[in-house]
Amino acid sequence: MNSVNISWTLSGYLGRRFFSTVLMTFGVFLCLIYMIDLVELMRRSANQNDMSFGVLASMSLLHLPTVGSDTLPFAVLFGGMAAFLRFTRNHELVIARASGVSVWQFMFPALAVAFAIGTFIVTVYNPVAAVMSARYGQLEAKYLRGQTSLLAVSPNGLWLRQADIDGQSVVHALRISELGLKLEDVTIFLYDSGDSFSGRIDARHATLEDGYWDLREVWVSHLNDQPRRYDEYRQPTTLTLTKVQESFADPDTISFWDLPRFIDMAEAAGFSAKRYRLHFYDLLATPFLLCTMVLVGAVFSLRTSRLGGLVQLVLGGVFAGFLLYFLSDLSIALGLSGVLPPFLAAWSPAIVAMLLGLAVLFHLEDG
Numbered sequence: 001m002n003s004v005n006i007s008w009t010l011s012g013y014l015g016r017r018f019f020s021t022v023l024m025t026f027g028v029f030l031c032l033i034y035m036i037d038l039v040e041l042m043r044r045s046a047n048q049n050d051m052s053f054g055v056l057a058s059m060s061l062l063h064l065p066t067v068g069s070d071t072l073p074f075a076v077l078f079g080g081m082a083a084f085l086r087f088t089r090n091h092e093l094v095i096a097r098a099s100g101v102s103v104w105q106f107m108f109p110a111l112a113v114a115f116a117i118g119t120f121i122v123t124v125y126n127p128v129a130a131v132m133s134a135r136y137g138q139l140e141a142k143y144l145r146g147q148t149s150l151l152a153v154s155p156n157g158l159w160l161r162q163a164d165i166d167g168q169s170v171v172h173a174l175r176i177s178e179l180g181l182k183l184e185d186v187t188i189f190l191y192d193s194g195d196s197f198s199g200r201i202d203a204r205h206a207t208l209e210d211g212y213w214d215l216r217e218v219w220v221s222h223l224n225d226q227p228r229r230y231d232e233y234r235q236p237t238t239l240t241l242t243k244v245q246e247s248f249a250d251p252d253t254i255s256f257w258d259l260p261r262f263i264d265m266a267e268a269a270g271f272s273a274k275r276y277r278l279h280f281y282d283l284l285a286t287p288f289l290l291c292t293m294v295l296v297g298a299v300f301s302l303r304t305s306r307l308g309g310l311v312q313l314v315l316g317g318v319f320a321g322f323l324l325y326f327l328s329d330l331s332i333a334l335g336l337s338g339v340l341p342p343f344l345a346a347w348s349p350a351i352v353a354m355l356l357g358l359a360v361l362f363h364l365e366d367g
Contacts (some may be wrong), residue, residue, distance in 0.1 A: 007101075014087075014110065015109035015110070017086075018079070019113045019117075022117070026072060026075035029071045030064060034060055037067065038060040041059055041060055051143055055143065059136055059139050061132075062132045063133070065128065066129050069121060069129060072117075073324075074321055077296060077297050080110060080114075081297040085301045087106075087302075088301065103298075103302065103361070111294055114291045117287075118286040118289070118291070122256050122286050123257075130258075133250070133253045137253060157175070157185075158172065158183070159172055160173075162238060167191045167192045168195070169189060170188070170191075171186065171187075171188050172189070173185060173206070182206070182208075183206040183207075184204070184205055186215070187200060187201070187202050187203075188200060188201040188213070190222075198222065198223055199220070199222035201233070202218065202221075203218045204218075208239065208240075208241060211236065212236050212237055215234070215235060216232060216233075217231065252279075256283050259276060259280040260280065263277055263280065274335075274338070275336055277342045278332060278335045278345060281347065282346040284346070288350045288354065289349075289350040291354065292324070292354040295361065296357050299320075300313045300316050
């Protein structure tokens, strides 16, 4: 019983030290990201007279969780290396070994904390970040991009809003094909410049051409006028296929819990859901990616005396972390292009790096 109590006491101590170091590192990263992003927003809005500093500060704050989550693996890597180096330099690892604790028992608290952090990021942090990212996207479209078209997919079809100097219109379609180029069972609600309803257009088919919707089997109804039927009808539009696809929801704006339902709706509407499925698998791999970063940090920090100088090891760990990040981006790009299946593209970098880290630790450590 005494050895069990000592084990739990040691594990709790190591876990708390590791968590506090990672949290501090992540906090420093967030502060730097916030300042850099705020400066970038100020640069982008230099020609906008209606942009106040308060709006820019709030936009940067809304954008912070999404950008910060990309740096979390590096926070775990650098924080883990700092914690392990401190354990080594304070001879705590030597004392633990002398008391019969293996390096795997010594590392288990850090791995458990990293896995818990990853689970929290996916299940709690990501939904909050998605809401904030969606709001940031709205403000960015309004103030910086001047984007006026918005697209939404729901169980009853696709909704698309466009605006121009004459007013705005809302396009609804039950089905879509060719990634937004052709619509079926289309209704266009027309509004004037005062946002008052002015009429509607119902069509069996609609094809997006250069500067207009090419409508077939059309009924056009305006206020104070009789409905008129046309075999063909052209409705002017400022939309292009690129704008339609760019208006589609960014994966970062969709909560982890809503992604499976959104994927089903997007595929049912005729859109390719490959990048959303890839994003979903990438989120699922987050806890394992953070554990991989712990292993990489351990390889370059637990045995400084055996492997070389401190500076060389730190640089080696940083290089290994950025190499893993590059390979992850490369794997994601291959997944988006269809070369790799989404699941394999999201999981392979973490799994391969974890196996390599375990192999190196088995080679360096005697248990």
